[in-house]
Amino acid sequence: MEPVQLAAVLAAVVVLASMLSVELGISVALLELALGVVAGNVFGLDPNTDWLVFVANFASIVLTFLAGAEVDPDDFRARFGAAVGIGLVSFAGPFVVAGLVAYGLLDWTPKASLIAGTALSTTSLAVVYAVLVETGLNATRVGKLIMSACFVTDMATALALSAIFIKPNAWFPLFLAVSVALIVLLPKIAPWFFRRYGNRVIEPEIKLVFVCLFALMVVADAAKGHAVLPAFVLGLVMSRHYQRHRLEQERLRVVAFAFLTPFFFLRGGLNVSLGAVFANLGLLALLFGAKMVPKVSLILPLARRHVPRHANFTTLLMSTGLTFGTISSLYGLNAGIIDRTQFSLLVTVVVLSAIVPTAIAQRWFSPDVEEERMSDEQPAVRQPLPAGERA
Amino acid sequence: MTPYRFTHLLVPVDGSEGADKALDCALSLCELVGASLTALAVEGKLPAYAASVGEVEEVKREKDDFFERVLERTKAEAGKRGMNISTDLIPGHAAEVITQYAKANGCDLIVIGHRGHFLGDYLLGSTADRVTHHAHCPVMVVR
Numbered sequence: 001m002e003p004v005q006l007a008a009v010l011a012a013v014v015v016l017a018s019m020l021s022v023e024l025g026i027s028v029a030l031l032e033l034a035l036g037v038v039a040g041n042v043f044g045l046d047p048n049t050d051w052l053v054f055v056a057n058f059a060s061i062v063l064t065f066l067a068g069a070e071v072d073p074d075d076f077r078a079r080f081g082a083a084v085g086i087g088l089v090s091f092a093g094p095f096v097v098a099g100l101v102a103y104g105l106l107d108w109t110p111k112a113s114l115i116a117g118t119a120l121s122t123t124s125l126a127v128v129y130a131v132l133v134e135t136g137l138n139a140t141r142v143g144k145l146i147m148s149a150c151f152v153t154d155m156a157t158a159l160a161l162s163a164i165f166i167k168p169n170a171w172f173p174l175f176l177a178v179s180v181a182l183i184v185l186l187p188k189i190a191p192w193f194f195r196r197y198g199n200r201v202i203e204p205e206i207k208l209v210f211v212c213l214f215a216l217m218v219v220a221d222a223a224k225g226h227a228v229l230p231a232f233v234l235g236l237v238m239s240r241h242y243q244r245h246r247l248e249q250e251r252l253r254v255v256a257f258a259f260l261t262p263f264f265f266l267r268g269g270l271n272v273s274l275g276a277v278f279a280n281l282g283l284l285a286l287l288f289g290a291k292m293v294p295k296v297s298l299i300l301p302l303a304r305r306h307v308p309r310h311a312n313f314t315t316l317l318m319s320t321g322l323t324f325g326t327i328s329s330l331y332g333l334n335a336g337i338i339d340r341t342q343f344s345l346l347v348t349v350v351v352l353s354a355i356v357p358t359a360i361a362q363r364w365f366s367p368d369v370e371e372e373r374m375s376d377e378q379p380a381v382r383q384p385l386p387a388g389e390r391a
Numbered sequence: 392m393t394p395y396r397f398t399h400l401l402v403p404v405d406g407s408e409g410a411d412k413a414l415d416c417a418l419s420l421c422e423l424v425g426a427s428l429t430a431l432a433v434e435g436k437l438p439a440y441a442a443s444v445g446e447v448e449e450v451k452r453e454k455d456d457f458f459e460r461v462l463e464r465t466k467a468e469a470g471k472r473g474m475n476i477s478t479d480l481i482p483g484h485a486a487e488v489i490t491q492y493a494k495a496n497g498c499d500l501i502v503i504g505h506r507g508h509f510l511g512d513y514l515l516g517s518t519a520d521r522v523t524h525h526a527h528c529p530v531m532v533v534r
Contacts, residue, residue, distance in 0.1 A: 021438060025435070025437070026438060026439050027439060027440045029442030029443070029446070066443055067443070070443070070445065124442075125444060126441040126442055126443050126444050126447060127441060129441070130440075130441045133451055133482070134483065135482060135483060136481075136482045250449075257445070261442070322442050323443065354440040355440060
């Protein structure tokens with residue numbers, strides 16, 4: 001199929017995914033991923049066309065930047081200690097267990113096992129945020145704690161993805177220098193740039209962000225590294241700027257969601273082999289367990305200490321995953337670290353982890369919002385453990 | 392048997408034709424029996440399993456705007472008939488919120504349109520069906 005024909009077909013799939021998203025109330029990303037699976041397995045569309053690989057790679061960096069920019073620094077500071085504890089455990093547990101399971105039981109290569117550990121250690125701030133906003137819990141202490149902990153896990157994932165696979169060469173100091181320079185300078189330049197050039201149809205401020213992200217990708221590529229960590233931190237340091245200029249952030253999202261991210265998720269789906277998934281259902285269950293068991297067993301005790309009344313709810317939400325899991329898996333596939341079967345299994349587990357713990361948390365463990373709000377208004381006192389949760 | 396005395400009616404509104412008919416019916420009933428009326432808008436599902444916070448925020452904002460307009464229109468409709476109506480906007484799953492709200496606020500009759508305007512109502516059965524199954528009080532389904 002000619003590149004332009006592939007583009008036309010994928011554009012039609014993107015439109016269909018958007019329509020279904022609005023009608024069914026399911027995230028467009030998940031539908032793009034699912035329709036990508038259908039398109040890849042039924043129509044045999046090629047996921048490795050040059051332009052598609054390029055757009056999807058750039059989209060993953062833009063998504064990472066947006067994830068950093070969506071963090072509220074004030075909320076994060078409010079419950080820093082508990083968030084760091086839960087967030088780090090949420091990353092480290094599945095990272096170690098899934099990595100060991102992949103290496104020891106599934107006989108994956110050490111690097112493929114590290115990809116498995118990284119992809120399955122993630123949480124999804126967006127999945128969690130939707131649940132919290134839908135129930136009105138985002139403004140409560142427990143909601144803010146969960147979101148902050150998700151941020152810590154995301155940060156650890158970005159760090160792992162950047163650090164584990166880097167092969168320092170002569171370009172590495174430049175990669176480091178450019179990353180630090182952009183992280184320091186962009187938040188300082190942005191207000192002036194916005195005043196001078198902002199609020200125009202030609203969107204110079206979005207182009208400024210894109211050129212920074214491209215610069216990171218170029219030097220990361222030269223250094224045989226990955227731009228995911230500096231992109232995430234760059235988003236994070238820009239979050240205050242975007243809090244003051246919401247419209248600018250929305251325009252960036254519009255550009256990203258209209259043109260870039262659909263191709264990232266579609267390409268993810270195109271690479272999933274349904275045959276490989278169905279032929280390895282046992283491995284799928286094992287990998288799902290390798291994510292969920294350490295998440296639950298390690299987060300639950302911490303959650304019982306910090307949010308005793310909502311320990312199960314917190315634990316389940318911290319067990320979700322989607323964007324960073326897909327980014328990690330696709331990185332492994334692009335770099336030739338994992339094969340298509342391994343990728344298919346990892347992405348399927350990531351999608352399952354977006355759906356299963358969320359559904360259980362919403363169905364059986366959703367806190368009473370009114371009670372939470374009243375509890376937040378009272379002076380902070382240590383709450384006793386409910387009878388069922390006492391050791 | 393003691394006769395029913397309706398003192399506080401609840402009418403869920405979502406901007407659909409069915410909800411408009413239910414509101415009309417509820418206002419008429421309140422005029423007739425002198426009961427108070429609460430209009431409840433339930434801000435339904437946000438995109439499940441979203442990949443970005445932006446996607447959730449955008450839909451949330453759209454829903455906020457939409458339901459605020461629906462409640463303003465509901466108040467105006469009651470005002471035209473010289474009636475006071477209290478309104479509330481709550482996030483959550485429609486049938487669950489409606490039944491819990493009715494119980495918590497001592498509503499003694501729920502007046503609900505037979506079908507909303509969401510595809511889910513056509514595919515999965517209407518909110519009215521679920522409310523009739525789970526409500527603690529009588530439910531009037533308006534066609």
